[in-house]
Structures are given as structure tokens and as C-alpha cells.
Amino acid sequence: MAARWIETLTGSLEQKKQYKQDKARIDALPEPYGAAAKAVHRYLMYCGGMTDGDTLVTMFGDLADLWERAAIDGTPVREIVGDDPVEFAEAFARAYAGKQWIDKERARLTKAIEDAERKEEE
Amino acid sequence: MGKQITEMLKGTLEGLVLAILALRPAYGYEITARLREQGFSDIAEGTVYALLVRVEQRGLVDVEKVPSEKGPPRRVYSLNPSGQEYLDEFWRTWTFLAERLEQLHTEPAEGES
Numbered sequence: 001m002a003a004r005w006i007e008t009l010t011g012s013l014e015q016k017k018q019y020k021q022d023k024a025r026i027d028a029l030p031e032p033y034g035a036a037a038k039a040v041h042r043y044l045m046y047c048g049g050m051t052d053g054d055t056l057v058t059m060f061g062d063l064a065d066l067w068e069r070a071a072i073d074g075t076p077v078r079e080i081v082g083d084d085p086v087e088f089a090e091a092f093a094r095a096y097a098g099k100q101w102i103d104k105e106r107a108r109l110t111k112a113i114e115d116a117e118r119k120e121e122e
Numbered sequence: 123m124g125k126q127i128t129e130m131l132k133g134t135l136e137g138l139v140l141a142i143l144a145l146r147p148a149y150g151y152e153i154t155a156r157l158r159e160q161g162f163s164d165i166a167e168g169t170v171y172a173l174l175v176r177v178e179q180r181g182l183v184d185v186e187k188v189p190s191e192k193g194p195p196r197r198v199y200s201l202n203p204s205g206q207e208y209l210d211e212f213w214r215t216w217t218f219l220a221e222r223l224e225q226l227h228t229e230p231a232e233g234e235s
Contacts, residue, residue: 065194066171072193073151075167082166091169095176 015053018061025064029071036077037067043089059096131162137212139173140205143183147200150174174199182208 026037041063070080081088131138142153153174154167174197177183182205187195201209 062171062175065197066168068193069151069196070167075151078166080166080168080171082169083164088166088168088172092172092175095172095179 012053015057018057022057022060022064025068026060029067032077033067033071036081037063040081040085040089040092043086044093047090047093055096059093063092128164131165134216135165135169136173136177137209137216139170140177140182140201140209140212143199143201144206144209147186147198149188149196149198153199177205 023041026041027034029037041060044059044063066080069075070077138157139153142148142156148156150171151167154165154170157165157170174183178185178199182202183199184202186198186200188198190196
């Protein structure tokens with residue numbers, strides 16, 4: 001009961017736990033994978049634009065999977081992120097689109113144009 | 123590969139990856155390796171990974187987690203009926219586009235005929 005009350009204030013504790021576990025996996029990566037993964041993680045925090053905790057947790061879990069796999073297979077860092085790491089990080093974040101803050105604005109723009117169009121018809 | 127192929131691939135990589143999965147289920151690294159074999163040497167594994175995440179979120183593929191000797195389980199992706207439908211549509215679009223481009227390419231320039 002108490003947990004649920006707290007969660008309405010703080011977001012899901014389960015989510016936080018999962019997030020911390022995934023972050024710990026990223027922190028535990030051997031170099032140079034740790035440095036690369038942390039850099040991507042940081043960028044995603046800035047550009048991801050997620051408001052939804054579930055999506056965020058899924059994304060960081062997948063990120064940890066990707067880099068753990070790379071570290072184990074010994075895949076060169078550059079083969080993971082490609083020539084343009086920014087492009088990579090943004091494509092990665094876009095994969096989780098649908099629940100981003102920008103969606104509200106997209107819906108708003110779409111509706112505004114529809115409303116304008118209706119005035120045209122009147 | 124130059125800048126042009128990078129740009130063109132953006133619109134077609136999804137279809138390409140789904141077409142590979144239509145042959146048989148595969149995990150991320152296998153898909154990247156097959157693309158490289160076919161001459162797409164600059165494709166980053168992370169790009170394919172992000173794409174697979176995206177098609178998974180859109181419900182075009184099914185994912186099975188297969189335990190691996192070391193590390194996290196490998197995710198094996200397979201095309202599901204929605205994915206097959208999407209792929210069929212992709213090929214129809216592709217054929218249309220390729221035909222139009224070919225026509226423009228082979229059409230004699232004005233003044234030549």
C-alpha cells in the first residue's frame with residue numbers, strides 16, 4: 001500500500017530498480033566498451049526526449065544488451081556505432097519513438113492544420 | 123560506400139533486413155554479417171540493432187531469447203504475418219520505384235532522337 005502511494009509521487013520503484021540494474025551493467029563493461037556505452041547513454045539522456053519511464057527503461061536495457069554482446073564478441077566499437085555516432089544514437093532513440101514528448105507537439109500541429117483546413121471549407 | 127548510398131539505404135534498409143529474415147530467423151550479428159557479405163561493407167551493427175528494435179516495437183517481427191554460452195541471451199528475430207505483409211508492400215513499392223527510375227535512366231534525352 002505504502003509503496004503504491006509513494007510510486008504515484010516518484011514513479012515506479014520497479015522501474016527505478018531496473019534502471020539501476022541496467023546502469024550497473026553499463027558501468028561494469030570492460031574498456032573501451034564502457035566508455036563508448038556511457039557516452040551513448042549520456043547522449044540518449046539528452047536527446048531521447050522520453051517522458052515515459054517504461055520506454056526509457058526498455059531502451060537502456062536494450063543498450064546494455066547491445067554493449068555486453070559487443071564486449072563478449074570483441075566487436076570493434078566503430079563497427080557498433082558506425083561512422084557517425086550521433087546518427088547511431090539518434091536512430092537508436094527513434095526506434096522507441098511513439099512515446100516521446102515531441103509526439104504531443106506533432107499531434108498538436110496535425111490538429112491545428114486540420115482545424116485550419118475545416119475553416120477553409122466553411 | 124559514398125554519401126549517396128548511405129542516404130538511399132535509409133529508406134530501404136528496413137525492407138532489406140525483413141527480406142533477410144523472410145529467408146530464416148536470425149540474430150543481429152548474423153544479419154549484419156549477411157549485409158556485409160552482399161557488399162554493404164559500411165553498415166554498423168548498431169544501426170541494424172536499432173532497426174531491429176524498431177521493427178520489434180512495431181510488431182513486424184517476433185523475438186525469441188536464446189541463451190548463449192556467455193553474456194546476455196541472443197535475441198533471434200523472425201518475420202511474423204504483419205512483417206510479411208509489410209515486406210510484400212515494400213516489394214511492390216520498390217518495383218514501382220525501380221521501374222520509374224529505369225525509365226528515366228534509359229529515356230533518350232530531348233533532342234537526341
